[in-house]
Structures are given as C-alpha cells and as structure tokens.
Amino acid sequence: MQQFCLTLSLLFVLTTLSAQATLRGSITDADNGQPLVGATVLLKNLGRGADTDSLGRFRFSDLDPGRYQLQVAYLGYQQLELQEVLVSAGKEVVLDIELEEAPTSLTTITVKGSRTAQGSVSPNLLRLTQEETLRFPATFNDPARLAQAYPGVVGADDQANHLIIRGQSPLGLNWRLEGLEIVNPNHTANAGTFSDRSSLSGGGVNAISSQLLEEGRFYLGTYSAALGNATGGLLDMRLRTGNNEKAEYTLQAGLIGIDLAAEGPFRAGGASYLINYRYSFTGLLTDLGAQFGNEDIRFQDLSFKFLVPGAAGSRLAVFGLLGKSSNVFLPPTDTTEWGTEKDLYNTIDFSSEMATVGFSWTRPHQEKGLWRLAGAWSGLRTERLALAADLPAREWDNLRQEKTSLQISYRRKLLPFGSLTLGVEMLRLDQRVAREFPLLLEGLLDISSDIYQVSPYLDWRFQVRKVLLQLGARTSFWANEKEQKTYFEPRLSVSYLASAKNILGAEYGVSTQAPSPYTPVFRPRKAQQASLFWTYLLQADRKLTLQVYQQQLSAFTGQAARSEINQLELMQLATPGTTRGRTRGVEASLQQFATGNWWYVLSGSIFDARYENTNGDWVKTRFAHDYAATLTLGKEWSGLDRKGQFNRFGFNVRIQYNGGLRAAPILLDNSRAVRTTVFDYDTGFTQQLPAYFRTDIRLYFQKNRLHWSSMLSLDIQNVTGQQNTAYTYYDRLLDAVNTRYQLEFIPLLSYRINF
Incomplete structure (x- = not known):
C-alpha cells in the first residue's frame, strides 16, 4: 500500500x-x-x-x-x-x-x-527568421512569402512565391543555399504563371522545409562583393545546425504536407545531424482514394545538414536537398460542366525534379584569419505535356538546368583597419530548353547553353569613429564556347552612427546576371543601384526606416515589351536587340519587435518602374504596380493554466493593398484567327489591372509540457474572399476575352509537436 x-x-x-x-x-x-x-x-x-x-x-x-x-x-x-x-x-x-x-x-x-x-544596419538586407515564418499569417512557412511583409516586395500571384522586387521581373532573383548559388528550389514551378509553363524564379511550395531553416537573408539589390549573378534581389537560405547534445524530433501535419524531422549528435566531438522528410497532404489523401476536383497536385522532398567539427577549430558542413512534384489535370467527363478553355484539354501533365548537394569547410588561420572553401551542385528538370482534341499537335515544354558553384575565400583582420576578405566565386551553368507549341506558328524551339563565370572579389569592412565602411570590388568573367565578356562590379556601403538611435547611410552597387535559357544570345544582364537610408530607434524594440533609391537596368535581351524586363516564365521568344530600364522609389517601414505581448510591421513603398521602348520613350513595365502598403500585426496572450503549465495563444493579421500589375491590350481578331491570346506588344503595357487587396489571419495555440511542446494553428489566406484579378486572356472555348482571378479564401490547418 x-x-x-x-x-x-x-x-x-x-x-x-x-x-x-x-x-x-x-x-x-x-x-x-x-x-x-x-x-x-x-x-x-x-x-x-x-x-x-x-x-x-x-x-x-x-x-x-x-x-x-x-x-x-x-x-x-x-x-x-x-x-x-x-x-x-x-x-x-x-x-x-x-x-x-x-x-x-x-x-x-x-x-x-x-x-x-x-x-x-542596412535596410537592403532583410533577415527572415524561422520563428517569423511560424508567426506571420499565410506564409506557409516560406521565407519568400514572408518577405512580402516588408517594403519593396510583393508577390506576382497568390498561387506561388514569385517576388516582384521594386517593380522588377521575378527573373532578377537569385536563389542560394548556405551562400552557394542553386537552381530554383521550389515545387510546381509552373504555378502562378500566365502560360502554365515552368519559371526559374519560384513555385507553389518552397522545397526547403522551415524545420531546417535558421534564416533567409534577403538582399534587395545591394549586397557585398562576395555575392553576384542577380539584378533584382538575392535570397540566401541558411540552414540551422542540429542539436549536438541530445536527440530531438518534430512532427508537423497540415494541409501543405506532413513533416518528419530529426536531429542530434552522431559522434563525439560535437558532430550533429539534421534531417527532414515531407510529403504533400493532398498527395497522401489522393493515394488513399480521395479526390480534389480535377487536379492531382503532389510533392515530396528530403533535406539534410551534417556538421562535423575538426582539428584546430575547423568545421565541415554537408547539406543537400531532393525534391519531386507533379500536377496532373483531367477535365470533367461531363462536357456541360466545361467553363474555360482549360477543359478542352484531355490532359495537362506537369512534373519536376530537383536535387542539390553541397559542402562548406572553414578553418581559422593563426589568430587573425579564416579560410573558407564551399561548393555545390544543383540540378532541375521540368516537363509539361498538354493534349487537346482541337489542337493540331501537342503542347510540350522541357527545361533542364544545372549549376555547379565553388567558392574560395580568406578573411584577415587588419585592425585598426577592420577586416579584408579576398575570394573567388566560380559558376558553371548548363541549361537547355525545348518547346513545341502548335499555335502562333511558334513551331519547335531547342536552345542549349553552357556558361562559365569566374568572379574574383575583395571586400573591406572597417570603422572610423562613427562611420562604418564596406568597400567591395568584383570582376565577373563570363564565357561560353564562343565568346568572353568581362564586367567590373564595384560595391560601396557607408553608415554614419550619429547616435545610439540615429543611423544614416548610403549604398551603391553594380551587378550582372546570366542570360536566361530562352535567350539564344550570350549577353549577361546588368544592373546598378544607389540608395540613401535613415534608421531611427524610437525605442530599444521599435524602429523607423526610410529609404530612397534608384536602379538602372541595361543589356536585357529583347526589344521593349518583349524584353526580359517584362517577362516571368519567358513565354515570348527573345527578339533581337536589348532594352534598358529604370526604377525610382521611396520606401518606409515602422516595426515593433515581438518582445512583449504585441508586435507589428507597417511598410509602404511608392515607385516608378519604366523601360525604354523602340521610340525612345520611357513607359511603364509589366510589373509597375506603382505602390504597395502592408500592415502585419499580432497579439499574444500567455500564462499558466490550472495545472501550472505554460500556454500561449496568438492572433495575427496581415492586410495588403497594392496597385495592380499591367497588361498589354489583347488583339481580339488576331487571337481568334490563331486561337490563342495575341497581345499588342507594340502598344506596351497600357492597361493596369484593378488594385490588389487581401487580408490574411493566423491563430495559434501552443502548449508547453515537461518534455514536449505543441502548436495548433489556423491560417486563412484572403479571409474576406476578395476577387483579385490575376490576368486577362483570350479563351478559345468562350471565344472571348476572359478574366482569371487569384485564389479566394484558403484555410490551412496545421499541428506541430516538438519532443
């Protein structure tokens, strides 16, 4: 007893x-x-x-x-x-x-x-943390969607994470993993595009699960000399290190997918592993016999990171990503249910596969230096096949891209003159695109390219009293089997620490970017940006930032409206010649950090994005939505329950209001003649779509127990069901110009447990 x-x-x-x-x-x-x-x-x-x-x-x-x-x-x-x-x-x-x-x-x-x-101190670098992806509404745990809460960044379409940065095409974005350039790391890369074809800038779901993410370093056009091959922005996803003392596990189940993550030590000396597998929830239910309308969308991915400390303070990290996705559409069997030309297709089958494997090795040198060697290989293959009885032939697209990246650098302290980094970044870009499109007399397309880039650089950071300086120089040597081109890319950042609360700064940078796979001409794109900014700390956890900037774009393949400046999935074949562009804008943000029970981010931007047409006039680009405003705020309630356990409840909301994107007029008679949309590109993007408005909410409840914690959350994207126009097109079933709308009222329930 x-x-x-x-x-x-x-x-x-x-x-x-x-x-x-x-x-x-x-x-x-x-x-x-x-x-x-x-x-x-x-x-x-x-x-x-x-x-x-x-x-x-x-x-x-x-x-x-x-x-x-x-x-x-x-x-x-x-x-x-x-x-x-x-x-x-x-x-x-x-x-x-x-x-x-x-x-x-x-x-x-x-x-x-x-x-x-x-x-x-620079507002041109946004640090997007894992914790924010779990707190901000409707991010789907994706740092790219999270970035839209900050000034200068909006999404091109609700279905995907294509980012329009300061009025530039999403094609200007460069994706990186652990500092190394990689291919597009997103599932269903055709999502959110006008032509339903694969893009290089984003997709429906980020293949890198937030379970592994430490932070996403998002650069808005100005960055250090160590980074390059981008004209719009750069998103560098950094993986966290697994726990090197004890094993831990995470299980998450939601309408996006089911995640299984594990981490812990695997040998003495501080070595650790971190691994995550994810399978789409809709794919799992479809395997069990459930049906979701006329589309079968599924994906799966595996990501990992191993860290092994070595002698003399060295560290070796090995990381990787494997991903596979598909989207199969079958029309309703009852023809009376057909509503748009998409229902004319017997099948539309899209599939993609991607892989990345890389390493990073660092070793201190004496007491003032650090060596770094890193490399990665990444590959992407997408294919789309569409068959319709009313077409004379199939629609078929095949895109293959491989990137091999290598970095070597040495950083040395030069006190009292700061630190100097010398390095070189090398890239091999092997890509091929093939297409068959029976309409518009486009016929067969097959373009392949093998491009090499070697970029030695130096980066010098130092502080002189109240002035922080960063001087950089990068020289990019571009080459293929026939041509070589050289570009000098200076970088400058100056910050004046006027007081403990006031920071004034200026930045300037030049960068180049490899031509797209659809470009038959070897011609890297070029961008230069200058900005002035002011940051004021209203309190220790609250800051105000203002910035003005100007961007100049040049050597973008294609003429005027048909140039790369105005394309997303590159539906239009590149035309001879090049086009220039420019953007001028003002951005502001007010942020209350989540140090207490409430927080907010209020951001706004006004800008003017233009390109030079064939008449020499500067006219609006396709992505010139002119203004954007976002308010994201949240409130948390936390405390002990009746059993003395700590619980946390949160309610967060995000309100977005942007100007509409632009479109070229549709030539109806021409479209009817060839039975597909024909735009009047000679006129330019003279039509602006209606303004975009969306409200998202997120509610979550977290329990903390002795050895585990759990979180139940509900995200609702577009909670008011607002109809936002995605684009207009000629519909050959309706024989009229039709409007395609973006997503309405998308709920997402998720449960997460850590133990």
Missing part, C-alpha cells in the same frame, strides 16, 4: 511539473571564427546573465517558455542585441552568435533572432 501511494505521488508530481526551456550557444569572432572567452550574455527582460566559458559557450537552463531579449557584449567588439528569441519546451534553442571587432563600441546593433550583426 505504501509503495502504491508513493507511485501515485510521483505521477502527480510529474504531471504538475512546469515546463522548462533551454537557451544555449556560442560566441565567436565573426572574422576568424575563434571563440570569445568571457563574453557577457544577458537576458534583458530577466536581468539574468552569464559569461562564456573557455570554448566560448553559454547556457541558460530552466527558463520559462516565452520570448527573450538577448544582449551580447565583449570588450572591443560591437555589442549585439537579439530582440525576438523564442524558447519552448521540447526543443533547445542553440544560437551560434558572431561578433565583429571594432575600435570603439559606439552603439548597439539591434536585430531580430539572427546570429550576426554583419550588414544589419
């Missing part, structure tokens, strides 16, 4: 123990990777601090689940303050933080849940 009572007492204690969380990590020198011994780490909202040990490590155990402000300081280094650090039960938060050495610590660099202060 006594033993029975003791057992009951033990069970009662275990069920009433409050959940506790762990926050730990390491502090290292950003330039040489050496641990900083004795650095001070302070949890500001608790007044609780710790010093790093002989390996630069710190640990806070037995924390209540919730949000914390983390301040890191070390004598002679720039002080760093992380504003949005969320800890929960069942999964340790591990931060590998880097500090930059500076002659004087004049101010505190305030950032979100990021691990480094490098470039943080």
